[in-house]
Amino acid sequence: TRKLPFNGSIFGKRSNNPGLLKYAITxxxxxxxxxxxxxxxxxGPPLSQLMVPLPVKSQSDxxxxxxxxxxxxxxxxxxxxxxxxxxxxxxxxxxxxxxxDNYIYHQTYLSFRRFCLDAEKLPVxxxxxxxxxxxxxxHVDALLPYFLRHAKQVxxxxxxxxxLKKISDLRLPANWYPEARALTRKIIFHSxxxxxxxxxxxxxxxxxxxxxxYCGPLKLLASEVFYKSNERDVPCDLVTGEERxxxxxxxxxxxHVSCTVEMVSVNTPxxxxxxxxxxxxxxxxxxxAWTRALLGVAAEEVHVCxxxxxxxVVKEIITSASEELEVRRYKRLTELVIExxxxxxxxxxxxxxxxxxxxxxxxxxxxxxxxxxxxxxxxIYGSLPPGTKLAQAKKFNDPNHPCKVLVATDAIGMGLNLNxxxxxxxxxxxxxxxxKGEKEMDTISTSQALQIAGRAGRYGTQFSTGYVTTxxxxxxxxxxKLLSQHPEPINQVGLxxxxxxxxxxxxxxxxxxxxxxxxxxxxxxxxDDSLYFICNINDFxxxxxxxxxxxxxxxxxxxxxxxxxxRKIPFxxxxxxxxxxxxxxxxxxxxxxxxxxxxxxxxxxxTLLDLVHLESVFDVLDLYLWLSYRFQDLFxxxxxxxxxxxxxxxxxxxxxxxxxxxxxxxxxxxxxCTTQAxxxxxxxxSNNPKKTYNVRSSVASLNSIPHGRLADRLLxxxxxxxxxxxxxxxxxxxxxxxxxxxxSSTLTxxxxxxxxxxxxxxxxxxxxxxxxx
Ligand SMILES: Nc1ncnc2c1ncn2[C@@H]1O[C@H](COP(=O)(O)OP(=O)(O)OP(=O)(O)O)[C@@H](O)[C@H]1O
Ligand SMILES: [Mg+2]
Numbered sequence: 001t002r003k004l005p006f007n008g009s010i011f012g013k014r015s016n017n018p019g020l021l022k023y024a025i026t027x028x029x030x031x032x033x034x035x036x037x038x039x040x041x042x043x044g045p046p047l048s049q050l051m052v053p054l055p056v057k058s059q060s061d062x063x064x065x066x067x068x069x070x071x072x073x074x075x076x077x078x079x080x081x082x083x084x085x086x087x088x089x090x091x092x093x094x095x096x097x098x099x100x101d102n103y104i105y106h107q108t109y110l111s112f113r114r115f116c117l118d119a120e121k122l123p124v125x126x127x128x129x130x131x132x133x134x135x136x137x138x139h140v141d142a143l144l145p146y147f148l149r150h151a152k153q154v155x156x157x158x159x160x161x162x163x164l165k166k167i168s169d170l171r172l173p174a175n176w177y178p179e180a181r182a183l184t185r186k187i188i189f190h191s192x193x194x195x196x197x198x199x200x201x202x203x204x205x206x207x208x209x210x211x212x213x214y215c216g217p218l219k220l221l222a223s224e225v226f227y228k229s230n231e232r233d234v235p236c237d238l239v240t241g242e243e244r245x246x247x248x249x250x251x252x253x254x255x256h257v258s259c260t261v262e263m264v265s266v267n268t269p270x271x272x273x274x275x276x277x278x279x280x281x282x283x284x285x286x287x288x289a290w291t292r293a294l295l296g297v298a299a300e301e302v303h304v305c306x307x308x309x310x311x312x313v314v315k316e317i318i319t320s321a322s323e324e325l326e327v328r329r330y331k332r333l334t335e336l337v338i339e340x341x342x343x344x345x346x347x348x349x350x351x352x353x354x355x356x357x358x359x360x361x362x363x364x365x366x367x368x369x370x371x372x373x374x375x376x377x378x379x380i381y382g383s384l385p386p387g388t389k390l391a392q393a394k395k396f397n398d399p400n401h402p403c404k405v406l407v408a409t410d411a412i413g414m415g416l417n418l419n420x421x422x423x424x425x426x427x428x429x430x431x432x433x434x435x436k437g438e439k440e441m442d443t444i445s446t447s448q449a450l451q452i453a454g455r456a457g458r459y460g461t462q463f464s465t466g467y468v469t470t471x472x473x474x475x476x477x478x479x480x481k482l483l484s485q486h487p488e489p490i491n492q493v494g495l496x497x498x499x500x501x502x503x504x505x506x507x508x509x510x511x512x513x514x515x516x517x518x519x520x521x522x523x524x525x526x527x528d529d530s531l532y533f534i535c536n537i538n539d540f541x542x543x544x545x546x547x548x549x550x551x552x553x554x555x556x557x558x559x560x561x562x563x564x565x566x567r568k569i570p571f572x573x574x575x576x577x578x579x580x581x582x583x584x585x586x587x588x589x590x591x592x593x594x595x596x597x598x599x600x601x602x603x604x605x606x607t608l609l610d611l612v613h614l615e616s617v618f619d620v621l622d623l624y625l626w627l628s629y630r631f632q633d634l635f636x637x638x639x640x641x642x643x644x645x646x647x648x649x650x651x652x653x654x655x656x657x658x659x660x661x662x663x664x665x666x667x668x669x670x671x672x673c674t675t676q677a678x679x680x681x682x683x684x685x686s687n688n689p690k691k692t693y694n695v696r697s698s699v700a701s702l703n704s705i706p707h708g709r710l711a712d713r714l715l716x717x718x719x720x721x722x723x724x725x726x727x728x729x730x731x732x733x734x735x736x737x738x739x740x741x742x743x744s745s746t747l748t749x750x751x752x753x754x755x756x757x758x759x760x761x762x763x764x765x766x767x768x769x770x771x772x773x
Contacts, residue, residue, distance in 0.1 A: 047523045048103040053111060053154045054511055058119030066127025073127065075117055077134050082113050085140045085147070098148055099158055108151040115150065157520070160508045167504045168525040170495055170532065174321035177266050177296035185323055189278075189314060190305040192330030194454020195466070201328070202274040202303035207234050209272035209301075211255035215264045215293050217277045217286075217414050219243075219386050224417075225258040239263045241564055242625035262289040266296035273299035277414055278306035278314060279447065279490060287494020288535045295321060307447060309487040316531060317493065333459035338483055339469040342476045343424050346370055351404035352421025352463060355471070356452055358409060358430040358444075364608065364663060366407045366426065371660045379656050380408040383566070385618045387649035388656055393418055399462065410444075413451045422467035423456040425449075428475050428482070447487035449479065494535040497521050499558050506554050514557055515544035542567050547580040556583065559630050565623055571616045576623060583627075583634050591637035591644075594624060602648055605655035607666040614652050621645040 044050075067073075085091060086109045095105050116122065116130065126146045132138040152159045174181065190198035206212040207229060214229075216222040219240045226245065229236035235247035236256035240263060247254045261275065275297070281290040294304065294317060304314060308329075315325045343349070346369050355370075357363045363381055370377050378396040380389050389411070396406045397419045410430070412418060430444050444452075457466020468483070470476045497518070505517045512520065518541055522534055543561040552560065560580050565572050578597060582589050594600070598617050605611040621641055628635035655662060 044519065044523060046101070046103070047157075047520065048101050048155075050516060050519045050523060051104070051155050051157055052512065052516065053107045054156065056111060056115050056150060056153045058115065058121055064121040064127075066122055066124045066131075069124070070128055070131035073122075073130055074134065078116060078130060079113070081130070081133050081140055082109075082116060082143075085143050088141065091141065091144060091147070094144055095148070095151075098151075099161060100148075100151055104151065104155055104158075108147065108154050111154045112147055112150045156509060156511070161524075164505065164508055164520070164524050165526070167501050167508075168497070168521050170525050170527040170534075172320065173291065173495055173532070174295050174317075176498075177298075179267055179269070179298040180296050181321060183269075183298060183300060185300060185302055187302045187304065187314075187318055187323055187325050189311055189325055189327045190303060190330065191308045191311055191327055193332045194451060195334060195336075195458055196330035196332050197459070198305040198330055199274075199276055201330070202276070202305050203228070205301065205303060206256070206272050206274050207232055209256075209270075211270045212272040212274070213256070213264055213268075213270050213297065213299065214258040214274045215261040215276065215297070216258070217261060217280055219260055220389060221276065221414065222258045222260050223386065223390075229256055229258065241629075242622050244629070261293050262286070264293050264297055266292065266298060268298065270297070270299040271301065273297040273302045275302065275304045276306070278304040279310045279487070280306075281310060281313065281493035282490045283494060284533075284536045285494075285539070286535070287533075288496040289494075291317070291493045291495055291532075294318070307450075307487050309447065309489050313490045313493060313531070320531075334457040334464055334466055336453060336457060336466040336468060338480055339422075339467055342470045342473040344471070344473060347373065349373075349375065349405055349424075350422070352419065353404075353424060354406040354408060354412070354418070354420040354422070354455065355424045355426055356408055356410060356412070357426040360409075362426050363407055363409060364659060367659045368663050370405060370407065375405055376403040377405040377407050378403050379659060380406065380411055382409055382411040383615045383619070384411075384656065385615070385645070385649045385652055387646070388653045391653050392656065410448065410452055412455055413448065417458050417461070418455055419461045419463065420456045420458070420466070421463040422469065423453050425452070425468075425470045425475060425479060427472070428470070428478055443478065444482070445487070446482050446485040449482040450487065453483060492529070492531060492533045495527065495532045496535045496537065497525075499555065502558060503554060513544070513548050514554070514561065515541040515548065518544065539567055543576065546573065546577055550577070550580045550584045552580065552584050556631070560627070563623055563626055565619065569616045569619065571613065572619045572623065575620045579623065579627060583631065586634070588634050588636055589624065591640040594637070594641065595644075600644060602651055604651055605662060608659075608662045609666060611652065611655040611659075611662055614648060614655065618645065618648050618652065621648065 092105065100108065116126075121127075122130070123146075129138065129142050129146065133140050133142065157164060188202075190202050192198050203214070203225065206214055206225075214222065214225045216225065222238060222240060226236055226238040230247055234256055235254040236258055237247055237254045238245035239257055239259040241260065246252065247256075261280075264273075273293075275290065275293050278290060278294070281287050281294070283290075294302070294314065304310075311325075311327055318325055346355075346366065349355070349370060355366050357366060360381055360383075363379060367377055367379055378392040380392050384392075392406075395401045395403045399419075406412075406418065406420065428443050428449070429441055430448070432440050432442050453466070453468040455466075456468055457463045468479070470479050502514070502517055502521065505521055506512070506514075509517060509520070518537055522537070525534065527534070540561050543563065543565070544557070547557065547560060560576075560583075563576065565576055567573060575597060579589060582593070598620055602614065602617070605614055621644060624635060624641050625638055625645070628638040628641070632638075
């Protein structure tokens with residue numbers, strides 16, 4: 001799924017209502033006395049090592065009063081005394097009592113010594129004390145107050161540690177939302193397995209309410225509710241990070257709104273709120289958005305939908321806000337059968353099947369194989385634009401369309417209603433990001449397996465029973481085990497710092513950079529770790545570090561770093577940096593400027609790399625639109641960019657519809673944009689005149705060169721597997737052998753291909769007949 005970390009909506013306005021504020025304050029005092037107080041377990045470096053020592057400058061007035069009164073200081077002697085001072089156990093103890101640990105003690109000493117030795121003029125009191133020490137008039141310990149004063153200048157946090165701790169006290173998040181606390185909210189938990197009508201029942205209440213908000217985990221689900229609501233004549237707006245779609249033509253807000261969960265307003269009153277897929281509270285990156293919606297939405301009735309595993313934790317969270325929970329339980333509406341045999345080969349694929357893969361390589365491999373059998377498939381994966389996903393889902397769902405097989409990642413896993421008869425797990429291993437933000441390969445969880453399997457046999461489709469199996473026989477037992485279990489109860493839910501908290505930190509520590517401020521915040525934070533954890537903020541810090549050198553006001557910098565971009569895509573990251581630079585120069589990011597940066601107008605993708613590049617351009621346009629809602633003045637062309645994005649969506653749809661051709665072209669280096677652009681750039685750098693491309697020579701060279709540069713890149717970017725590359729090579733060998741001398745098209749199927757495709761298509765038709773009966 002697309003990642004959507006920090007979003008702009010966290011800038012909730014503070015309440016101006018003194019009554020609410022009073023309630024919040026008294027409630028805080030009351031609760032903090034009886035609430036169990038736990039410290040968040042820190043895993044990072046100690047606080048002091050997060051603090052960057054600041055340089056301390058000497059005074060600049062003309063008169064050196066100290067020297068006039070007591071004479072010049074002997075620097076060598078001074079060094080001796082300072083070393084003695086540093087080594088004294090009594091001084092170390094006194095420093096510890098003043099909150100100075102070994103690291104700060106040493107750093108302060110280095111800075112203090114430099115200051116004393118290098119300064120042309122020392123403060124008068126210090127000069128006189130040093131002079132007295134060297135003449136024996138006073139003890140070296142007399143330096144202590146000057147040393148402590150210096151420590152606070154080098155490490156300003158020593159002066160305001162208590163204030164900082166208060167700001168990062170996250171023990172009672174319920175009190176951050178006075179509007180919600182001022183209401184007596186009725187909270188209903190719709191619990192049950194997938195396909196049991198949880199969302200359906202919550203939405204019925206949403207449609208019948210005077211005003212409502214739906215909070216979904218994905219843009220696609222938010223769009224589904226937006227369309228459903230408007231179809232039922234309940235005017236509803238759509239709000240995502242990048243989009244505001246008004247139901248009213250005059251662009252005024254409707255009383256109903258469907259949004260991605262990060263975007264929900266905690267300041268707008270509603271009669272009904274629906275928070276879908278509530279088990280996402282536990283998500284290491286996005287969990288905070290569900291916690292915030294649950295505690296903060298100002299609705300009289302809050303309907304949460306999700307797994308039973310979240311009931312206890314939801315109950316505990318809302319109890320901290322003195323609210324109660326009503327639980328409504330549902331049963332699955334259709335039967336879900338785990339088959340006794342695995343698929344083994346794609347030749348056994350049948351209409352209504354959805355092959356679920358956890359990476360793009362497998363998606364491309366499977367699509368290629370299935371289409372070689374003459375079977376059309378729809379493809380859905382996370383980084384495709386929503387329009388492309390919808391178009392693919394539509395063609396698969398349409399009973400009159402010949403496309404009856406879907407190849408997808410778990411992007412289809414949450415809440416979507418697709419006409420799937422059988423879900424086939426291509427594998428059960430998925431890359432995940434652990435609590436430390438590291439990538440791991442792990443077997444999917446019971447919750448994920450149930451969610452994905454639950455897409456089969458949706459109520460109301462032509463499949464009254466859902467089937468599920470694996471591709472490989474060795475995975476089948478594991479799948480059976482996963483599906484026989486219940487998701488583990490959730491214990492902890494996500495939280496993260498707000499913009500206001502970080503702004504207060506910056507006020508106290510004006511020299512710290514944003515990434516550093518976040519680290520200090522996390523280090524000093526206190527929370528009830530039996531219930532909460534701080535969400536993974538590595539993406540935020542990555543962006544903060546990337547634009548650290550760009551001069552931006554703190555609030556703008558914070559907003560930039562909240563942008564939901566995939567930091568693993570270099571093109572998106574470099575455009576992010578360009579956007580920040582342009583913004584910092586106060587120069588508008590116009591449509592023309594943007595077009596020049598991203599190579600508009602676009603052309604139809606010819607290779608896999610072209611397609612992947614266009615997907616990243618789509619993400620850049622998403623980034624523009626996301627920023628345009630936060631900085632309207634400098635991002636003035638949102639509507640033109642939206643049109644550009646629609647055009648791009650169409651091109652990507654065309655590319656996805658011809659994935660097989662793109663794959664084949666990838667190895668023959670036929671490219672319309674990326675590959676040629678790469679070539680031009682490389683020729684430019686090596687000062688070579690631009691070579692023209694000859695498809696046939698590339699094909700021929702494929703046989704002599706084991707891996708071309710492009711092949712290496714496709715392999716390293718995970719777009720081709722070595723196996724797929726081998727298959728492609730074999731295919732080319734057949735093709736060259738089969739092709740008559742005049743032929744040069746890369747798209748001509750070989751006779752062996754044609755025979756194989758005919759045979760496979762026949763098989764597919766037979767299985768489709770069998771399946772219908
Ligand atoms: N009582 C009902 N009458 C008509 N259609 C229903 C009813 N209950 C559910 N449906 C339909 O069944 C399908 C599945 O329901 P729904 O999406 O609410 O399931 P869910 O429990 O939320 O599943 P998931 O956990 O996958 O989100 C939807 O298309 C929904 O419109
Ligand atoms: Mg649902």
